[in-house]
Amino acid sequence: MKLLFVSTSVAALGSGLGGGVELSLQNIANEMLRRGHQLQIVAPEGSKLNSAIPIIQIPGTLQTTAVDRARTAPIVLPDDSVLANMWDYAHQVQANYDLIVNFAYDWLPFYLTPFFTTPIAHRVSMSSLSDAMDRMIGCIAEKFPNSVAFLTHSQAKTFSFNQGGNLPITCLSSAIDLSLYQFSSQPQPWLAWLGRIAPEKGLEDAVAAAQILNVPLKIVGKMQEQSYWEQICKDYPDAPVDYLGFLSTQELQKLLGQSRAMLMTPRWIEAFGVVVIEALACGTPVISYRCGGPAEVIEDGKTGFFGRTE
Numbered sequence: 001m002k003l004l005f006v007s008t009s010v011a012a013l014g015s016g017l018g019g020g021v022e023l024s025l026q027n028i029a030n031e032m033l034r035r036g037h038q039l040q041i042v043a044p045e046g047s048k049l050n051s052a053i054p055i056i057q058i059p060g061t062l063q064t065t066a067v068d069r070a071r072t073a074p075i076v077l078p079d080d081s082v083l084a085n086m087w088d089y090a091h092q093v094q095a096n097y098d099l100i101v102n103f104a105y106d107w108l109p110f111y112l113t114p115f116f117t118t119p120i121a122h123r124v125s126m127s128s129l130s131d132a133m134d135r136m137i138g139c140i141a142e143k144f145p146n147s148v149a150f151l152t153h154s155q156a157k158t159f160s161f162n163q164g165g166n167l168p169i170t171c172l173s174s175a176i177d178l179s180l181y182q183f184s185s186q187p188q189p190w191l192a193w194l195g196r197i198a199p200e201k202g203l204e205d206a207v208a209a210a211q212i213l214n215v216p217l218k219i220v221g222k223m224q225e226q227s228y229w230e231q232i233c234k235d236y237p238d239a240p241v242d243y244l245g246f247l248s249t250q251e252l253q254k255l256l257g258q259s260r261a262m263l264m265t266p267r268w269i270e271a272f273g274v275v276v277i278e279a280l281a282c283g284t285p286v287i288s289y290r291c292g293g294p295a296e297v298i299e300d301g302k303t304g305f306f307g308r309t310e
């Protein structure tokens, strides 16, 4: 098939601010090419991937994150919206493709679905965050059955339209390219924490644990909210933590393989938590709250352990 992948609107690919979506888009694109499909990616300008996949770079103002908005927040499109520009491009070229795949958690691509002649498949990357998004996702899930997919059941259940369980909900789970990860059975005496440095990821709990246990904690991930990080450092001045920044998969898997365990402290219903399977691929058990995607991936006492139930 001829596929058009339209990326998340909050960041350029490779910046780290797109979180797990960046890695998933790259992995799915690589796999589709391996299976012989043709593929183009549309993404905000400045995007780069570590493979030779062509990216149409679209200029414009990035979307603000949907994560820390009120549930009743209105849908907002900034002037010269990169989201609108990406979908204007997709609309112009749609006849060249058999399928368009939307990776953005935004209202516009869902709203535009009925106005396109080429079918659009939506990979919903987060749990329910706002009433306006719930309504729009539910409307398209109803009008175009099997065009909306989630990652896990716990994520799908957070959407109001799915409470009755009357819609055929597809859960895709997630995946990584195992050839990029080395299993290591010789850990160093430290713990790891991976993720965007942002409140929904609950980093403060992992830092508190490191301080209580007096076990070194290596923190890896894109610095999304500097003020959040500074507050944690103020609240836990003696915690034995190292912030190592945003690492490439190659460097990340090396650190993961040397960690005794990875701590997962989601404050929200993590849709999947691709960092979980990255840790497991390196032979590192995951200690997590029993909620969201991680609760469906980790086998308690076998591949990891669950802390308190959120």
Ligand code: HBI
Residues within 6 Å of the ligand: 008, 009, 010, 017, 018, 019, 020, 021, 022, 063, 064, 065, 066, 067, 103, 104, 105, 106, 125, 126
């Ligand atoms: N916010 N508005 C919006 N759109 C997205 O696509 C989006 C987001 N916030 C976070 C995010 N995507 C990615 O970090 C995903 O990994 C969740």
